Amino acid sequence: MRKWLLAPATLGLALALSTPAAAHRQWMLPSMTSLSGDDGWITVDAGISTDPFVADHNAARLDGISVTAPDGSAGAIENPSTGKLRSTFDVHLTKPGTWKIAGGMQAVFASWTVDGQPKRWRGKPAELASAVPANAADLKVSEVQNRNELFVTLGAPDTRLLTPSGKGLEFAPVTHPDDLVASEPATFGFLIDGKPAAGIEITIVPGGRRYRDQPNEIALKTDAKGQVVVKWPAPGVYWLQATTSDDKTSVPQARERRLGYTTTVEVLAP
Numbered sequence: 001m002r003k004w005l006l007a008p009a010t011l012g013l014a015l016a017l018s019t020p021a022a023a024h025r026q027w028m029l030p031s032m033t034s035l036s037g038d039d040g041w042i043t044v045d046a047g048i049s050t051d052p053f054v055a056d057h058n059a060a061r062l063d064g065i066s067v068t069a070p071d072g073s074a075g076a077i078e079n080p081s082t083g084k085l086r087s088t089f090d091v092h093l094t095k096p097g098t099w100k101i102a103g104g105m106q107a108v109f110a111s112w113t114v115d116g117q118p119k120r121w122r123g124k125p126a127e128l129a130s131a132v133p134a135n136a137a138d139l140k141v142s143e144v145q146n147r148n149e150l151f152v153t154l155g156a157p158d159t160r161l162l163t164p165s166g167k168g169l170e171f172a173p174v175t176h177p178d179d180l181v182a183s184e185p186a187t188f189g190f191l192i193d194g195k196p197a198a199g200i201e202i203t204i205v206p207g208g209r210r211y212r213d214q215p216n217e218i219a220l221k222t223d224a225k226g227q228v229v230v231k232w233p234a235p236g237v238y239w240l241q242a243t244t245s246d247d248k249t250s251v252p253q254a255r256e257r258r259l260g261y262t263t264t265v266e267v268l269a270p
Contacts, residue, residue: 070097
């Protein structure tokens with residue numbers, strides 16, 4: 001049997017994001033993404049399951065979730081609760097504009113053999129050297145970077161928090177993610193280390209999977225500008241994930257970098 005060495009605090013996130021094509025998907029589902037007025041609240045559910053938004057597997061951990069107000073100041077999650085199948089928390093929107101709620105993971109995955117016995121390990125890059133024994137053979141290391149983000153707008157949407165950092169796989173929407181209408185195609189862009197991410201795979205899953213026979217997934221691939229045009233089949237909430245890999249690692253021992261980006265958007269009726 002293969003031995004997994006993994007800190008309990010990272011288990012739920014690693015199960016969902018260990019590979020771009022993981023069987024279980026992590027998701028965050030906001031009660032709404034666009035609010036009017038000068039003050040508002042939303043509730044966010046978060047879980048890990050085969051079908052997005054269906055709470056039937058594991059709750060997502062909340063210790064890595066951050067909230068950023070439109071002016072760049074730090075917000076907070078309030079009333080957090082983690083159950084068996086899902087977690088939930090509230091966010092108080094106290095400033096007009098677009099807020100960002102984000103989680104993610106940067107980790108190293110390694111495998112090796114000791115006396116012919118396979119071993120596997122997942123953890124932080126700084127812990128790799130001490131985790132691998134001196135007698136390890138056939139060492140293989142990969143780096144994983146994932147983002148899971150929500151954008152929620154109070155009042156008029158703005159783009160201050162959509163400015164890319166230039167690191168990893170990032171969302172660079174042309175159409176604002178909180179200004180989506182079923183009758184209007186949306187253009188979304190993606191960047192890798194600040195440059196257009198051409199040819200990466202995008203998977204979009206509409207909510208309500210439990211109540212239909214087919215998943216109705218939308219499979220797209222970015223063009224030379226790193227963009228896709230999404231034609232929404234109907235109003236509702238949609239889970240979106242972009243995945244890719246390259247060899248531009250920040251960990252010397254790693255030969256592969258696996259990148260993932262996940263978001264949830266709400267599409268309104270015309």
